[in-house]
Amino acid sequence: MPTYYKGSQKEIDTLNTFIKMTRATESINNRLARHLADENLTVSQFGILEALLHIGPQNQKELGRKILKSGGNITLVIDNLEKRNFATRKTDPRDRRAVIIELTKKGKKFIEEFFPKHVEKIVDEYSVLTPEELKELGRLCKKVGIEG
Amino acid sequence: MPTYYKGSQKEIDTLNTFIKMTRATESINNRLARHLADENLTVSQFGILEALLHIGPQNQKELGRKILKSGGNITLVIDNLEKRNFATRKTDPRDRRAVIIELTKKGKKFIEEFFPKHVEKIVDEYSVLTPEELKELGRLCKKVGIEG
DNA sequence: TTTGGTTTGTTTGATGTTAAACTATTAGAT
DNA sequence: ATCTAATAGTTTAACATCAAACAAACCAAA
Numbered sequence: 001m002p003t004y005y006k007g008s009q010k011e012i013d014t015l016n017t018f019i020k021m022t023r024a025t026e027s028i029n030n031r032l033a034r035h036l037a038d039e040n041l042t043v044s045q046f047g048i049l050e051a052l053l054h055i056g057p058q059n060q061k062e063l064g065r066k067i068l069k070s071g072g073n074i075t076l077v078i079d080n081l082e083k084r085n086f087a088t089r090k091t092d093p094r095d096r097r098a099v100i101i102e103l104t105k106k107g108k109k110f111i112e113e114f115f116p117k118h119v120e121k122i123v124d125e126y127s128v129l130t131p132e133e134l135k136e137l138g139r140l141c142k143k144v145g146i147e148g
Numbered sequence: 149m150p151t152y153y154k155g156s157q158k159e160i161d162t163l164n165t166f167i168k169m170t171r172a173t174e175s176i177n178n179r180l181a182r183h184l185a186d187e188n189l190t191v192s193q194f195g196i197l198e199a200l201l202h203i204g205p206q207n208q209k210e211l212g213r214k215i216l217k218s219g220g221n222i223t224l225v226i227d228n229l230e231k232r233n234f235a236t237r238k239t240d241p242r243d244r245r246a247v248i249i250e251l252t253k254k255g256k257k258f259i260e261e262f263f264p265k266h267v268e269k270i271v272d273e274y275s276v277l278t279p280e281e282l283k284e285l286g287r288l289c290k291k292v293g294i295e296g
Numbered sequence: 297t298t299t300g301g302t303t304t305g306t307t308t309g310a311t312g313t314t315a316a317a318c319t320a321t322t323a324g325a326t
Numbered sequence: 327a328t329c330t331a332a333t334a335g336t337t338t339a340a341c342a343t344c345a346a347a348c349a350a351a352c353c354a355a356a
Binding site: 298300316 | 328
Binding site: 005007010011013014015016017018020021022023024025026027028029030054068115116119122123125126128129131133134135136137138140141142143144145146 | 153158159163164165166168170172173174175177202216263264267271273274276277279282283284285288289290291292
């Protein structure tokens with residue numbers, strides 16, 4: 001995916017990296033999304049189930065921060081998880097504006113079983129990297145992601 | 149963004165990198181999308197204008213491959229670019245199934261002026277990396293992106 | 297040269313996403 | 327105590343996206 005832009009060398013190098021990073025992430029996530037779709041899950045639904053499983057009950061604001069989606073969207077995602085009886089809402093007694101989301105028994109069982117299978121797919125995607133490369137990729141992404 | 153999953157070390161390392169990579173890419177693209185929105189452009193519209201500018205006229209299938217979007221979606225994106233008089237459709241005389249998309253004068257002028265400003269935003273995003281880190285990030289993303 | 301399979305693009309229906317306007321609640325300042 | 331700000335969540339309207347069904351054109355094989 002070379003760049004044809006005639007800018008400074010720095011600009012060209014940055015663009016090339018940006019394009020490679022975006023394309024790699026999107027193509028990986030497109031493939032993973034298909035795996036999720038087999039279970040009628042969206043990426044956002046999965047992200048929230050995962051956060052609830054591994055971090056515990058939390059309110060919608062926090063969930064939105066975790067999966068980088070808007071508040072309005074979180075409302076819908078939680079609606080859909082509630083419809084499948086995977087999660088429940090309850091008002092936070094300490095702050096009645098907030099709604100705490102919790103996994104149901106059914107939701108917990110589901111995500112506990114499904115998660116390891118999904119991890120396998122992710123590991124497959126990254127299996128071309130050596131362990132050192134994997135670490136370095138993580139470090140660089142973290143460094144650039146903190147920018148704001 | 150630590151992982152709380154109790155799997156093998158390899159699984160945990162992979163997950164951590166996956167999460168960092170996904171979050172970094174999404175947060176960068178969210179910020180860039182705001183810059184595009186100032187000009188009433190979506191990420192897909194921008195991607196197509198950019199491809200037309202730097203690679204030249206091409207059909208919808210090729211454009212879809214470039215921006216990793218479905219065929220049906222490309223139809224709509226081109227519709228919208230046509231509405232703004234940024235691009236035109238014309239049937240490929242060599243293959244009457246295909247539609248060749250081309251920039252209009254107005255579209256070319258627009259993207260030529262806008263692109264460098266957008267590049268500046270992208271360079272800003274990556275400015276925390278040294279030149280060597282930038283190259284290495286690109287190499288690793290390319291390596292992992294080819295998988296599939 | 298016709299048949300069957302493939303490819304390109306469009307349409308349709310369902311769904312995800314966002315921004316913006318809104319409600320209810322909280323917290324802070326005076 | 328009482329305004330005022332800010333915050334959490336919901337709703338709405340507009341739009342992007344995808345998969346699937348479809349039409350038109352191509353191509354290869356018999």
